[in-house]
Amino acid sequence: MNTRPLIAICGTTGVGKSQLSVELALALSRTKGMRKHGWNGARIINADSMQVYVGMDVITNKIPERERQGVEHLLMSFKRPGEQYVVGEWVKDAVHAINETHSQNKIPIVVGGTAYWMQHLIFPDRLAKMTEPRGRAGDIVLSEELLEHVSKLPQELRELIYALPEEPPDASIDPQAAFCLHSLLNALDPIVASRWHWKDTRKVLRSLEIIKETGRRPSDVWSEQSSISVQPRYHTLCFWLYAEPSVLNVRLDARVDEMIKQGLLDEIKELQAIATAGTSSNSVDYTLGIYQSIGYKEFHHYLNSPNPSVDAFEAAVDRMKLSTRQYAHRQVRWIRNKLLPAIYAAQSTDKSCVSVYLLDASRKLSMLISWLRFTC
Structure with missing residues (x-):
């Protein structure tokens, strides 16, 4: 130390x-x-x-x-x-x-x-950690249990483990590729698969890479690490x-109201422009980078509605307040x-x-x- x-x-x-x-x-x-x-x-x-x-x-x-x-x-x-x-x-x-x-x-x-x-x-x-393959360069040496699971997979998923993409696919552009990656992870390590949404391709792909690099399930690796005092x-x-x-929730609700007064919606519009630049779609992957920020997803429908209403605005505010309180609960947990x-x-x-x-x-x-x- x-x-x-x-x-x-x-x-x-x-x-x-x-x-x-x-x-x-x-x-x-x-x-x-x-x-x-x-x-x-x-x-x-x-x-x-x-x-x-x-x-x-x-x-x-x-x-x-x-x-x-x-x-x-x-x-x-x-x-x-x-x-x-x-x-x-x-x-x-x-x-x-x-x-x-x-x-x-x-x-x-x-x-x-x-x-x-x-x-x-x-x-x-x-x-x-990134590790060297345990066999010849490019080989994947899986545990016997994982090999058995792989042998029972559909051919499409069986081939995928040996040809993982270098970059995570964009779930909004190629949902089939994203879902296939998550299906593969769910077949090999359902514990970890249950932690990641299928659209969170970055985390799903990284979990599959751990299997490829170590020959073990990520859940087994993490369980072993947690049992060791560091x-x-x-x-x-x-x-x-x-x-x-009871105190924090009131404070958080008031802060959302203050954020709106400070120009929250203008920032969200700016983020939307950045996210959709060069594309013809308003679809955004909310699991990536700053697009995970609370408020961005919650106001998407209101800001993209051709006829935004007061009710839609109030519903978006309520969703943002609820998401903020839920996030605080996860932080404590x-x-x-x-x-x-x-x-x-x-x-x-x-x-x-x-x-x-x-x-x-x-x-x-x-x-x-x-x-x-x-x-x-």
């Missing part, structure tokens, strides 16, 4: 993670040379999979420039809308940003709602901001069921390697922020 520090701030959307990260960075800057920590301030590293894209500040809920108070934010607004950027790429970029921050004698603060990304940053060797990359202090659903068990497993062998604290965000964070400003 690298003994250099890392601060991680996770939690659902709408709990004040960005505000806390800025105040914490400012507090560390104010205390440089005054306290025993010896660091010259901090830099913030974005861990939100939607905020990596240029523009689209409203739909992705980026912290406004004026609220950053001069604190440097990394890995934010540097990818083009429509460009793919996956967890392995982000982890590599985040590690580079963290090392660069340490070289400046500053503390990296990683903050964002994509807990999946954050977990793979904190704990290394959890992502399936030490964190850095000496990690993790804050989980949590708000009770990941932290509870994935991130925390990984932290506790690491603590079982070294209690000091990673610490986690639950912060009550049911109320505004003004008291905590005031304390930071007063004591620092």
Whole structure:
């Protein structure tokens, strides 16, 4: 484990993670040379999979420039809308940003709602790696059980495992190819297939590639990895901001209303223009890149209707509010069921390697922020 520090701030959307990260960075800057920590301030590293894209500040809920108070934010607004950027790429970029921050004698603060990304940053060797084929170059060496499953497949699927596409097909353009890939995965690893929608061709194809590279089911690989205690990359202090659903849901609904006032629909129209440029179709794959942002799919029918009505607008608003609340629920579930068990497993062998604290965000964070400003 690298003994250099890392601060991680996770939690659902709408709990004040960005505000806390800025105040914490400012507090560390104010205390440089005054306290025993010896660091010259901090830099913030974005861990939100939607905020990596240029523009689209409203739909992705980026912290406004004026609220950053001069604190440097990394890995934010540097990818083009429509460009793919996956967890392995982000982890590599985040590690580079963290090392660069340490070289400046500053503390990296990683903050964002994509807990999946954050977990793979904190704990290394959890992502399936590209491997050399285990036979001759180009051979696929499957386990005996998988070979038996493959032998019983229809010829079309049996041939597909040996001729996977280099790029995932666009489900909106070639749904047959997308569905065939998912059918193949479902035949070989139904546990993983149940996790991915058949239109999410990027994840489906990557799961099939793991089978091709390792000769094993992805579900078996991941189960084996989860049973092994992995030490964190850095000496990690993790804050989980949590708000009770009864409080958070009201806050999230109000934020959707505010996003609409700030120009949400104009951003969605801009995204639609980018997504359909050079095509004759308004069909968009909502599983790719920034098009996964909540609000884009929910307002599609309203914005593309020849006669949009007030009822259609209100229905779209209600769908976006529901999707936001559901997303927050999934974020909590990941932290509870994935991130925390990984932290506790690491603590079982070294209690000091990673610490986690639950912060009550049911109320505004003004008291905590005031304390930071007063004591620092």
